[in-house]
Amino acid sequence: MSPGSICRVVGRTALNPLLAAAVLIGTVHAPAAAQTGTVTGTVRSATNGQPIPGAQVAIPELNVGILANNVGRYLLNNVPAGTHTVEVQYIGYSAVSAEVTVTAGQAAVQDFDLRSEAISLEGVVVTGTAGAARRREIGNSISQLNEDAFQGAPVSNVADILQGRALGTQVLNNGGQVGAGSTIKLRGNNSVSFSNSPLVYVDGVRIRERGLVHSTEANQQTNPFDDINPADIERVEVIKGAAATTLYGTEAAGGVIQIFTKRGVAGAPAWSLTVDQGLNTLGHIGPAADVNPTGLGMNNCNFTGDGNFAGGDPQFPADPSCPASGTWLKDGYIQTYNLSVRGGAERMNYFMSARWGAEEGVFDTGIDANGVARPTQGQESWNLRGNFSFAPAEDIDVRFNTFYSHRDVTWVPDGNNAEGLLLNVFRGGSDYTNDEDGKLLDMGVTNINDHFTSGINIIWNPTDNMNHRINTGIDWVRHTYFEERPWGYFYVQNGDRETNESTFRKLTLDYAGSWAQNLFGVASQFSFGGQLYNDFVTGTLGFGRDFAGPGAKVLQSGAITQASETNSTVTSGGFFVQEQLGLGDRMFLTLGVRVDGHSAFGRDFGLETYPKASFSYVVSDEDFFPADFGTLKLRGAFGESGKAPGLFDATRTWASVAGDNGRPGVTPDNLGNPDLGPERTREWEVGFEGTTLNDRIAFEYQYFDQNTFDALIRVTQLPSGGFVGTQLENVGQVTNSGHEAFINATLVASNSIGWDLGLRLSTARSRVVDLGGLESINLGWRNYVRAPVECTTEMANGANFDGNGFVGMGCTPGETVHFPLPAFCHDRVQNPDEVAAPRYAEQCLGPTTPTHTYGLSTTLTLGQRLTFDAVGEGMGGHWLSSGTAYQNTRRRVWPLCRSTFDALAAGQRDQLTARERALCDPSVVRYGMWTQPADFFKLRSASVSYRVPETWLPNTIRAATVRLQGRNLMTFTDFEGVDPEAFEDGSAEVLFRQEYYNLPPIRSFLLSVQVDF
Amino acid sequence: MKTNRTSRTRALFLGALVAAFASTGCDESIFEVKNPGRILDDDLNTSRGVGSLVTGMSADFSASYDDLSFTTARLSDEVVGSGSYFSTGRYRRGLFDSEDSNGFWAGVQRARWVAEAGLIRMRDIEGFQFDGNAETARAYLFAGLANRWFGENFCQTVFSEPYSDESPGPGGETDTGDAMERDAAFRRAIPLLEAAVRNGNSSGQSDVATAAQGGLAQVYLGLGDMQNAVANASKVPTDFVFAAAYSSNSGRETSQIWNETHGRHEISAWMTLAGTVGAGDPRTPWTDCSDPSSGCPSGNGADGQTIHYRQEKYPTRDDDIPLVKGTEMRLIEAEAALMAGDLATAMAKVNEMRARHGLDPLESDGTIGTITGGDGGGANMTSMSGWDILDRERHLTLWLEGRRLWDLHRWNHPHLDGGGVVYEATVARRASCMPIALDECQVNEKVSSLCFSV
Known part of the structure; x- marks a missing residue:
C-alpha cells in the first residue's frame, strides 16, 4: 500500500x-x-x-x-x-x-x-466542503479540535471546548450564574443589524444557534448549544468567514461550527464511567483595587466595622436579611456522572451515553421569612444519546443519531434590574430594598429546557468515483420560563407570575453528491447539492398578577391575566455546484456557486447567488522544496455568503394593539420594502500552514478581508412622514479584516516526557464604511454605529480630546475617519488637570468588541501517565462601560472614589481637579469616565491527570484516570469595573456591551475519575 | 439473494433521494412566510375596520403621551429625578438635545400621522359614512390634539406627507418637509378640531365636541389669540375632563407615570412645588415613602438618596392623563383677564377652578405683577400677585399632564435661567422645548443642519 x-x-x-x-x-x-x-x-x-x-x-x-x-x-x-x-x-x-x-x-x-497533531494535510474535514475533503485540497482555513485536545480539560459545555483553543474564535463569558450562555463570535462583527453568531450543526443537522428566551430578571439566558454533552463529542470543526461558508448560503456570514459526536466501533461493549465532583467559588468580588473585605457587601453582609475605608464607612451596614453564613456567596457543589458504551459488529455498531449532573452556583440564597430555604441558583440536567450505524449494502452507510437533554435552571435576579441582587447589595443603603436585600430572593426565576436532536446520515458510494450524502433531521427545543413574585413580595405586594413557553423547531434536508474523474491528467471532482431548512417558532407568554393570597400559583391565580403568542415559519434553501481540479495531488483549484431563496426576501427580489473560488498548493510536495523541512501548503480563498432579513421586513404591515381600555386597534408596524434582499459578505483570505522539524512544529497563518455590502441597516423612515419605525434597507457597508496565526510546538517528545506548547493570535478590526445616509445608530448605552466623518482640524490637533484613545487621533484634516462596529462614544472630561469644574465633550473611545485575542496553551506529560494541561487566553483592544462604577459613584459607594468622597465631605470640592470630579464627584460624574479599556488575560483552565497503572486495577477494569481540574482561575486586567468580560444581558443577540451589576464569571474546581471497563 | 437485496436497497435509496427533493424543490409556496398576527395594509380598507383604526389612533396617542408627560415633568422640574436613568441626569440639569428628542418626536409624529392619514383612508373606504360619524369625530379630535401636543412641546415642527398640492389637508395645508415654527402645528390643529366639533355635534358625541372646543382654546392660547381662546374655553364646563386612556389591560396601555413612580421610583415630588405645597392639595397628591407606615417598598428613590414623595395623582395603572379640562379653561380665562389688566376677573376664574377642587379661594395682593419665580420648585411661594398666583395654580392644576414645559417656555419663565431643583442646572438657559429629532435630521435633507447635541 x-x-x-x-x-x-x-x-x-x-x-x-x-x-x-x-x-x-x-x-x-x-x-x-x-x-x-x-x-x-x-x-x-x-x-x-x-x-x-x-x-x-x-x-x-x-x-x-x-x-x-x-x-x-x-x-x-x-x-x-x-x-x-x-x-x-x-x-x-x-x-x-x-x-x-x-x-x-x-x-x-x-x-x-x-501524538495529537495540530495540522495534518491528510486529515479529512467535511465542514464547508461539498463532501469530505482532505485538508490539502482546501483553500480556506479551518479549525479542527479533536477529542484529544479537550478530553482532559475542565469542559462543561461546547463553549468551553472552543474557548482558547479554536483560532479566530472569541468566546466571552458574560456572567457567573450557572447555566448562562456565552457569546461566541468568529472573526468579530460584520453585521450591523443581525446576529454575528455562527451557525451550528451537529452531525449534519442544523440546531438553534441563538440563545433562548432572555430573562429580564436574571438578565441571562440559556443557550441550546450548551445542552450537548461535551463527553459525547469526537471533534469540532470551525470555519470562520464567507470564503469558507459560501456553500451554507444566506445565513452563514457569521461562520459555521459543526460538532461531530462519537460513533461506534466494532468490538465487544466498551464502557466508560466518569464521575466529576467539585465546587464553584468566586472569592472577593469588586474591582481589583478594592481591598475592603466586604466585597461591596457581597462577601460580607454582616459587616459592622469600617474596614480599610479611611474615616469609617457606613455604606455597607449589616443587612438583617443576610444569610446565616454572613455572606451572599458560597461554594457551590458540582456533581456529574457520565456513562457511555460503544461497540458493534461487522455491519452495525453503536455509541450510547447518558449523563446526569447537578451544579450549584455561588449565591447563598438563605432562608425566606418562613424559615424555609430558598432555591439555590444552579442547574440540574440529564442527557441521553444513541448513535447507530449500519451498512445495508456494501456501498451504503446509514447513521442514525439521536439526542435528548433536559435542563432545569434556577436563576437569581441579576444585572440591570431594580430587583437584582448585586444591584441592591452593591449600592449599600442607597438601594431599592431599604437594605434588606434578601427580600429580592423571594422572587422565583427558573427555566426548563428540553432539547431533542435527531438525524439520519446516508452515504452511498455506488462507484469508486461517485458518492452521495443525505443529511436529514430535526432539532427541537422547548423552553419554558417561569418568573414569580409571591404574594406579599415587597416590591409587588400582590404578586405576579409570568410563564413563557416557546418551541423552536428546525428541519434540515441536505443533499450533496460528487463525481470524480481524471480529465487529461487533471483530477476533477464535480460536486452538486441542495439544502432546505425550515424554521418554526411558536411561543405563548402568559402573565397573571394580583393574587388573592399565599401559596403555589398558576397564571389564573392572578386577578388580571394577559397573554400573547408568537407563531412563525420561515423556509430557506438553495442549491450549489462546485468543480475542483487537482494537479499532481498538490495543486487544487475550486470554483463554485450557490443560489438561494428565502422567505424573508422581498417579492421583487428573487434568488440570490453566491460565488466561491479557492486554491491550495502543497508546495512541500515539489521536488525543489527542501525535503527535510516538513510540509507547507499555500492557500487562498474567495467567497460570499449572506444574512437574511427578518420575517416581515419586506412587507407593509400593521400590528394589533389595544386602546380605550381594551378595545381592538391597529398601529403601524413595518413600512415594507419589496426589493429587500440579504446583506452579502464578500471575503478573501490568503495564508499558509504546515509542519516542520519532523512535525514537531505546526503553524498556520492567514489574513482575511471581509466586505459586507448591501448591508441591512435599519433606516429610520422620515418621522415627519408619520411612519416612524425603521425599515431595513440594503444600503450599508462594513469592512472587517484581520490576521490569524498559531504555532504549536512539541518541545519534548520522548517516552518519559512530552511537552507541547501552543500560541495563537487573531485580530479582527471592523469599520463602518456607509450607513446609507444615516450618521449614527445608537444601539443603547452609548454603543454607537457611526458613519465615517471627515477629520477636522480639531480632531487632528486633539484640541477637544484628551488623547485617550479617540479613534481619529492623528488623522489628517480632510481625510475620512472610520469608526469600529460598534464604538463607545461618551462624554469625557476635557480639562482633566485643571482645578476646576469638569468640561465635557463627546469622544468616540474605541470598539466594544475585542479586536485581538491571543492564547497560550501547554501540555506536559510525564511517563505517559501524569499530564499537566493549561490554557490561558487574553483579549483586548476594546472598551467597556462599568455601569456599576458609575451608578455606585453617584451613590457615593464606589471604593475607588473613597478619597474624593472624603474630600467632598470635608468641603474641599474646590481643591479637586476636573478629572477627580469627573470620575468621583456624584454631582458631575459621567458614564464615559467609567468607560475604560478592557484588555484582560485569564487563565481559563488548568488540570493535572493521572492514568492509573493497569497493574493496579482489577481485571474487570481496562483503564482508570484521575483528574484535578480548575476553570477560570486567574484574571489580569487594568479594567476598574467588576470584570472585563461581564455583560449585563448575558448571551442576548445584541451588539452592545456593558457591565452592569451582573455576577462576574466564577471559578470552578473539579476532581474527576474516569473508569473504562 | 444478497445481490438482489443490495439492488433493492440501492433502488430504495435512490427513490427516497428523488422523492425528498421532488417534494421540496418545485413548490414556490415553500418560501412563504407564515406568521399570523400581522395585518396587511390593504386589509384595513374596510368599513368594519374603521373602529380599529380610530381606536388605534387613541392607542398611539396614549402610548406616547405618558412618556412625554414623564419626561417633560423631569425637564421642567415638576418632579425631581430620583432614579438611575441616564436621561434623568441630563434632563434635571436642563439638558435636552436632538438625540434626546428622537423617541418623543417619533411619538408625536406617529400620533399625528395615524390620525391624519387614517382620516384620508376613512374618507375613501367604500360603504363608510364619513361625515357626521362618531368615529370621524374622534379621529379629528385625536389629529387636532396631536398637533396641539406637537406645538406645545417642540421648538419647531416639520410635516412631510401625506398632504400635497393635489390633496391638501383639512385646512388646505400641504406638507413640504420644511422646518416651521411651532405655531404651524397650532394652525394645523384648528381645522381638525373644528371638524371634530362639527362631527361630534352631528353624531351626538357631545364629549368629543366639548373636548375639541377645549382643544381649540388651547391652540388659540398657543397662538396668542386670547379672544378665540376664551371664546372656546367658555364652552367647556368646569367639571369637564377628556383624557388619554390608560389601562391595565395590556402593558402598552399601562400609564408610564404610574410605572415610574409606583412600579419603579424614578421621580419624586420632593422639593418641588407640589412637594412644598403639601400632599393635601387634591390636585397634587403624594405619599411620603420615607414614612415607615407608608407601605412603600423603599423610602428613597432609585438613586438611593432622594426621598421618594410618590405621586398619587395616578395611583393605578389605569388612571387616565387629562388632555382637556374645564379647570384649565378657567385658568385660560384668568390668563386672558390678567393680560387685559382685569385682576378681579382673573381671581374669580382662579377661585372658580379652586372651588371645583374643594380648595379655599385665594386673595391676591391687588397687583397683577409678573411671574417672578423662586425656590419653591421654580415658583415664588409667597408672592400673591396675579401672575405668580396663575403660575402656581397652572403648575398644580396641570401637574404631570405634560403641560408645564410649555408654560415655562411661553412665559419665558425665570426658572429657565439656570434654575434647578435639588440639582443645579449646568447650563445658563434650560431647555424649554424639544428640538427637531436627530432621526429627522438624518433622513430629511431640508432640516439636516438644525439638529444639535449638548
Whole structure:
C-alpha cells in the first residue's frame, strides 16, 4: 500500500468507518502461507493514554490493514514471518511506524502512542466542503479540535471546548450564574443589524444557534448549544468567514461550527464511567483595587466595622436579611456522572451515553421569612444519546443519531434590574430594598429546557468515483420560563407570575453528491447539492398578577391575566455546484456557486447567488522544496455568503394593539420594502500552514478581508412622514479584516516526557464604511454605529480630546475617519488637570468588541501517565462601560472614589481637579469616565491527570484516570469595573456591551475519575 | 439473494433521494412566510375596520403621551429625578438635545400621522359614512390634539406627507418637509378640531365636541389669540375632563407615570412645588415613602438618596392623563383677564377652578405683577400677585399632564435661567422645548443642519 493509498483509506474511513471496517476487519488473509504470525497491540493517545478506537493500522508493503477496535486494540493475522514496518494513522494525530519482527506461529506485540497533531494535510474535514475533503485540497482555513485536545480539560459545555483553543474564535463569558450562555463570535462583527453568531450543526443537522428566551430578571439566558454533552463529542470543526461558508448560503456570514459526536466501533461493549465532583467559588468580588473585605457587601453582609475605608464607612451596614453564613456567596457543589458504551459488529455498531449532573452556583440564597430555604441558583440536567450505524449494502452507510437533554435552571435576579441582587447589595443603603436585600430572593426565576436532536446520515458510494450524502433531521427545543413574585413580595405586594413557553423547531434536508474523474491528467471532482431548512417558532407568554393570597400559583391565580403568542415559519434553501481540479495531488483549484431563496426576501427580489473560488498548493510536495523541512501548503480563498432579513421586513404591515381600555386597534408596524434582499459578505483570505522539524512544529497563518455590502441597516423612515419605525434597507457597508496565526510546538517528545506548547493570535478590526445616509445608530448605552466623518482640524490637533484613545487621533484634516462596529462614544472630561469644574465633550473611545485575542496553551506529560494541561487566553483592544462604577459613584459607594468622597465631605470640592470630579464627584460624574479599556488575560483552565497503572486495577477494569481540574482561575486586567468580560444581558443577540451589576464569571474546581471497563 | 437485496436497497435509496427533493424543490409556496398576527395594509380598507383604526389612533396617542408627560415633568422640574436613568441626569440639569428628542418626536409624529392619514383612508373606504360619524369625530379630535401636543412641546415642527398640492389637508395645508415654527402645528390643529366639533355635534358625541372646543382654546392660547381662546374655553364646563386612556389591560396601555413612580421610583415630588405645597392639595397628591407606615417598598428613590414623595395623582395603572379640562379653561380665562389688566376677573376664574377642587379661594395682593419665580420648585411661594398666583395654580392644576414645559417656555419663565431643583442646572438657559429629532435630521435633507447635541 503506497502512502497515497493509505491516505485514501484514511479519507474513506473518516467518511465511512463502518464501510472500511466491513472491508478490513477479519479479512487480512494474504498471503496464506504456513509461515505466518500475528501482530497485535493497542493504539493510544500519547497525551493521555486513552485508547484510540478506529485508528488505521497497516503494513503497506503487504497491502494489509485494519481498524483498531473500540478499546484501541488491533490484530493483524497471517503476517509473514520476518521484519515489517507497521504504520498507524488517525485523523488529528501524527502518523507513527515501528519495525516489528514476526515469528511464525507467534504473536508480536507492538503498542503505539499517537501524538495529537495540530495540522495534518491528510486529515479529512467535511465542514464547508461539498463532501469530505482532505485538508490539502482546501483553500480556506479551518479549525479542527479533536477529542484529544479537550478530553482532559475542565469542559462543561461546547463553549468551553472552543474557548482558547479554536483560532479566530472569541468566546466571552458574560456572567457567573450557572447555566448562562456565552457569546461566541468568529472573526468579530460584520453585521450591523443581525446576529454575528455562527451557525451550528451537529452531525449534519442544523440546531438553534441563538440563545433562548432572555430573562429580564436574571438578565441571562440559556443557550441550546450548551445542552450537548461535551463527553459525547469526537471533534469540532470551525470555519470562520464567507470564503469558507459560501456553500451554507444566506445565513452563514457569521461562520459555521459543526460538532461531530462519537460513533461506534466494532468490538465487544466498551464502557466508560466518569464521575466529576467539585465546587464553584468566586472569592472577593469588586474591582481589583478594592481591598475592603466586604466585597461591596457581597462577601460580607454582616459587616459592622469600617474596614480599610479611611474615616469609617457606613455604606455597607449589616443587612438583617443576610444569610446565616454572613455572606451572599458560597461554594457551590458540582456533581456529574457520565456513562457511555460503544461497540458493534461487522455491519452495525453503536455509541450510547447518558449523563446526569447537578451544579450549584455561588449565591447563598438563605432562608425566606418562613424559615424555609430558598432555591439555590444552579442547574440540574440529564442527557441521553444513541448513535447507530449500519451498512445495508456494501456501498451504503446509514447513521442514525439521536439526542435528548433536559435542563432545569434556577436563576437569581441579576444585572440591570431594580430587583437584582448585586444591584441592591452593591449600592449599600442607597438601594431599592431599604437594605434588606434578601427580600429580592423571594422572587422565583427558573427555566426548563428540553432539547431533542435527531438525524439520519446516508452515504452511498455506488462507484469508486461517485458518492452521495443525505443529511436529514430535526432539532427541537422547548423552553419554558417561569418568573414569580409571591404574594406579599415587597416590591409587588400582590404578586405576579409570568410563564413563557416557546418551541423552536428546525428541519434540515441536505443533499450533496460528487463525481470524480481524471480529465487529461487533471483530477476533477464535480460536486452538486441542495439544502432546505425550515424554521418554526411558536411561543405563548402568559402573565397573571394580583393574587388573592399565599401559596403555589398558576397564571389564573392572578386577578388580571394577559397573554400573547408568537407563531412563525420561515423556509430557506438553495442549491450549489462546485468543480475542483487537482494537479499532481498538490495543486487544487475550486470554483463554485450557490443560489438561494428565502422567505424573508422581498417579492421583487428573487434568488440570490453566491460565488466561491479557492486554491491550495502543497508546495512541500515539489521536488525543489527542501525535503527535510516538513510540509507547507499555500492557500487562498474567495467567497460570499449572506444574512437574511427578518420575517416581515419586506412587507407593509400593521400590528394589533389595544386602546380605550381594551378595545381592538391597529398601529403601524413595518413600512415594507419589496426589493429587500440579504446583506452579502464578500471575503478573501490568503495564508499558509504546515509542519516542520519532523512535525514537531505546526503553524498556520492567514489574513482575511471581509466586505459586507448591501448591508441591512435599519433606516429610520422620515418621522415627519408619520411612519416612524425603521425599515431595513440594503444600503450599508462594513469592512472587517484581520490576521490569524498559531504555532504549536512539541518541545519534548520522548517516552518519559512530552511537552507541547501552543500560541495563537487573531485580530479582527471592523469599520463602518456607509450607513446609507444615516450618521449614527445608537444601539443603547452609548454603543454607537457611526458613519465615517471627515477629520477636522480639531480632531487632528486633539484640541477637544484628551488623547485617550479617540479613534481619529492623528488623522489628517480632510481625510475620512472610520469608526469600529460598534464604538463607545461618551462624554469625557476635557480639562482633566485643571482645578476646576469638569468640561465635557463627546469622544468616540474605541470598539466594544475585542479586536485581538491571543492564547497560550501547554501540555506536559510525564511517563505517559501524569499530564499537566493549561490554557490561558487574553483579549483586548476594546472598551467597556462599568455601569456599576458609575451608578455606585453617584451613590457615593464606589471604593475607588473613597478619597474624593472624603474630600467632598470635608468641603474641599474646590481643591479637586476636573478629572477627580469627573470620575468621583456624584454631582458631575459621567458614564464615559467609567468607560475604560478592557484588555484582560485569564487563565481559563488548568488540570493535572493521572492514568492509573493497569497493574493496579482489577481485571474487570481496562483503564482508570484521575483528574484535578480548575476553570477560570486567574484574571489580569487594568479594567476598574467588576470584570472585563461581564455583560449585563448575558448571551442576548445584541451588539452592545456593558457591565452592569451582573455576577462576574466564577471559578470552578473539579476532581474527576474516569473508569473504562 | 444478497445481490438482489443490495439492488433493492440501492433502488430504495435512490427513490427516497428523488422523492425528498421532488417534494421540496418545485413548490414556490415553500418560501412563504407564515406568521399570523400581522395585518396587511390593504386589509384595513374596510368599513368594519374603521373602529380599529380610530381606536388605534387613541392607542398611539396614549402610548406616547405618558412618556412625554414623564419626561417633560423631569425637564421642567415638576418632579425631581430620583432614579438611575441616564436621561434623568441630563434632563434635571436642563439638558435636552436632538438625540434626546428622537423617541418623543417619533411619538408625536406617529400620533399625528395615524390620525391624519387614517382620516384620508376613512374618507375613501367604500360603504363608510364619513361625515357626521362618531368615529370621524374622534379621529379629528385625536389629529387636532396631536398637533396641539406637537406645538406645545417642540421648538419647531416639520410635516412631510401625506398632504400635497393635489390633496391638501383639512385646512388646505400641504406638507413640504420644511422646518416651521411651532405655531404651524397650532394652525394645523384648528381645522381638525373644528371638524371634530362639527362631527361630534352631528353624531351626538357631545364629549368629543366639548373636548375639541377645549382643544381649540388651547391652540388659540398657543397662538396668542386670547379672544378665540376664551371664546372656546367658555364652552367647556368646569367639571369637564377628556383624557388619554390608560389601562391595565395590556402593558402598552399601562400609564408610564404610574410605572415610574409606583412600579419603579424614578421621580419624586420632593422639593418641588407640589412637594412644598403639601400632599393635601387634591390636585397634587403624594405619599411620603420615607414614612415607615407608608407601605412603600423603599423610602428613597432609585438613586438611593432622594426621598421618594410618590405621586398619587395616578395611583393605578389605569388612571387616565387629562388632555382637556374645564379647570384649565378657567385658568385660560384668568390668563386672558390678567393680560387685559382685569385682576378681579382673573381671581374669580382662579377661585372658580379652586372651588371645583374643594380648595379655599385665594386673595391676591391687588397687583397683577409678573411671574417672578423662586425656590419653591421654580415658583415664588409667597408672592400673591396675579401672575405668580396663575403660575402656581397652572403648575398644580396641570401637574404631570405634560403641560408645564410649555408654560415655562411661553412665559419665558425665570426658572429657565439656570434654575434647578435639588440639582443645579449646568447650563445658563434650560431647555424649554424639544428640538427637531436627530432621526429627522438624518433622513430629511431640508432640516439636516438644525439638529444639535449638548
